[in-house]
């Protein structure tokens with residue numbers, strides 16, 4: 001792993017345990033992803049790396065009307081959502097302005113610069129919320145998911161993903177916030193999980 005990847009892994013572990021620590025890391029992480037934005041799509045995104053998210057989305061029982069991809073980067077998962085469900089309103093949000101600029105260049109979905117620790121959306125705004133290789137801020141994920149809505153969390157290289165949270169931990173955190181576990185998935189080299197909000 002590069003220094004930046006090791007740093008992302010360290011921050012993920014710290015913030016999942018203690019979300020208030022994010023304020024210490026927001027600046028360096030944002031600058032790090034701003035630096036990577038111009039090469040991200042070409043070097044880090046592929047259909048194979050999206051396979052775990054695809055597997056979780058395949059299990060959604062009905063098409064969502066409003067979908068949010070958190071930590072969208074260059075918008076790869078937002079575009080998957082828009083391709084799958086052309087009638088849905090798809091939004092991608094990311095703390096890195098440079099990533100959002102790339103996402104807007106690559107797709108016509110709505111993209112916002114925003115922080116997942118304090119999402120700029122009303123409670124219950126989305127039928128599906130996705131996170132691919134993204135630090136989960138569970139309180140905010142739970143807040144913006146509509147009752148009956150779903151959350152899909154994927155890690156494209158499983159435990160080797162720099163931003164990685166064990167699925168048992170993801171499941172437990174979501175269950176504590178009123179979600180019911182639907183299933184875990186293994187696809188490509190990665191892992192994912194789907195949960196439904198009661």
Ligand SMILES: C[S@@+](CC[C@H](N)C(=O)[O-])C[C@H]1O[C@@H](n2cnc3c(N)ncnc32)[C@H](O)[C@@H]1O
Nearest residue numbers: 033071072073094095096099115116117132133
């Ligand atoms: C590893 S990249 C994954 C990008 C994208 N999901 C993908 O699969 O290509 C993590 C992304 O999360 C963003 N990010 C990290 N912390 C964030 C936060 N608190 N709020 C919003 N975005 C965040 C970063 O800027 C970066 O674009």
